[in-house]
Amino acid sequence: MSRKRRPTQVDVARQAGVSPAVVSTVLNGAGRGSVRVGPEAAARVRQAVRELGYVPNPVARNLAGGKNRILGVFTFESIFPIERRNFYFPFLIGVEAAAEERGYDLLLFTSASGPGSGRRIYRGGVNRLQLTDGAVLLGHEPDKSEPARLSDDGFPYVFVGRRELPGAEPSYVAADYAGGTGQVVTYLAELGHRRIAYLGTPSDREALRDRVAGFERSFAALGLDRAQAVRERLDPDDVTPDRLRSWTDAGVTAFLAENDILARSLLAAADAGGFSAPRDFSFAVLGDPLEPSDDPPDWTSFKIPRQEMGRQSLEVLLDLLEDPSRAPLRRVLPCTLVPGASTDRAPTKGVMPT
Amino acid sequence: MSRKRRPTQVDVARQAGVSPAVVSTVLNGAGRGSVRVGPEAAARVRQAVRELGYVPNPVARNLAGGKNRILGVFTFESIFPIERRNFYFPFLIGVEAAAEERGYDLLLFTSASGPGSGRRIYRGGVNRLQLTDGAVLLGHEPDKSEPARLSDDGFPYVFVGRRELPGAEPSYVAADYAGGTGQVVTYLAELGHRRIAYLGTPSDREALRDRVAGFERSFAALGLDRAQAVRERLDPDDVTPDRLRSWTDAGVTAFLAENDILARSLLAAADAGGFSAPRDFSFAVLGDPLEPSDDPPDWTSFKIPRQEMGRQSLEVLLDLLEDPSRAPLRRVLPCTLVPGASTDRAPTKGVMPT
């Protein structure tokens, strides 16, 4: 049961009658700071390697080389959140696939929950990610100072999702929420909708700001009247039948729901108020409808390329490791319009003439 | 932006006015070969750690022979397999939750694909898990020699799922497939079924053998005629309408499908042959129906406690690390019968008298 001693570089060197440095060079190929090795010395080394069954110890290699070929994955929420599994899963699939291709292992930071503090990068003032070569950051950070400090420390990391950081220029791979929202607005405009309400949450995250920006920009781009772009900040409970009626009375024919919850509130209000979509109004969700049921409703929406975002964030991280001076590295991936059954032509005003 | 040099143990030692050995001891707790440290020296060390933001290098720790509080998760198939996401996900949730509670980080081994070789623990003869304190092994191993060698090397690991290893006694946390199968048979017997066919795959994995064993044992336990227990080994294509007819003609009133695929084949054959379940026969799946749709069909089955298996496998691993002499450690968790719409009372033989 005791672990057998593996042959080491020293054993090989002795057997081949050379120094360890020569063994190292033969195995790694002539590199930057490597010694020169004659052909017959190299042959002796290879022979000894074969005879002894020598395999270099990757741990020692890492120690000597300064890198450990471990990349961190840090989520500001539980890595495998049961309720939101469909949210993070595709990112992780992408990250894993890319890591596998590039020969890196992934360290999941799990033990983050200090007393009451939730998941933090710095625990007791110490950057826990430090033990990796670099890290991919996932999810909504409760505290901007954490990534800011990461930047200060010069630790290589990439955000999944666009981030603005006071005093720092983070690298990220983001989805083009503004563009996705614009596509939805354009689609609605083509269906004849002119007055559109954006139902947003009170939150002001980058991902949400981008949607608002896309909403407003697209009105201009389409030559629509900016005054017809209604913007609301609501809690789900704020979407009442009365509220819905006041919107439609004001001529709103289509709604953009910032997320699923708001879309469901809207539907509930419609139900309670005797409205029906898309007969009385159209609506779309600004992202993938994925919560909480497993079979998504057939709503007009746009697809966020989550898996590709995961993949590319890892690749950007590797680029960063190769040449840190290139930071910040940023990529914005397009979202895809998904037409669904929640949208239809704008209803004609008033009662149909008979 | 230039990366600051990571503080090392030496830096901490200097700042605290102690030797590196003292720092090491404070961080690892008083252990076997550790030095004794006074309370105020320990306090100075902790203070210095905080001030410097020191994090021990896990690679160095490992090389020097110590523990690094990193646990490995190795899957013999892709960790996040898109097609089978629902299969591994619950295990991982459990593993992560337990790791988080116990303060361990998780290293996912991803870069396994040598040329054509699939996922392997030993790559070029080295144990890749070596960097971790121990590992949880997940999924079906194509090659028994890999875990066997792990045992030979004395590397601590726990299988999720029962495993038999020639010449080794692996630790594992398994589901009680035999018991689950027995519950299903009992349930069918209560519904009046006496002749039951077990539709199995040609494969002979432990998890499948356990189901067969449960099938056969339960006949004895229920006092049923063992000759009525029909056992078949089939590919999904083998389940044809003709075959189905021959079984029912022979008096079979209920089927046990080893997996979803076989259950679907059975249903397809029924469809094509003019049969209908549960009118003409009952059937149950021996496990969670989870493939490939997201909303599982309402079949009689049993629930595999995947999340709990993940959680307990990590806990067993920690027990193992604490005291390796207790190996092998084994736990078998109960499965829960899930009655569904695919079973009903046994049809009466022949035509109903009018």
Place this chain on the structure above:
DNA sequence: CTGAAAGCGCTTACAG
């Protein structure tokens, strides 16, 4: 109770 030193198995400047 504490420190100095060897050693884990490599890589890489640095002399010859």
Place this chain on the structure above:
DNA sequence: CTGAAAGCGCTTACAG
């Protein structure tokens, strides 16, 4: 063209 040596950052016997 080649070797001896330092060093990566730890842990752990071993002296004091």
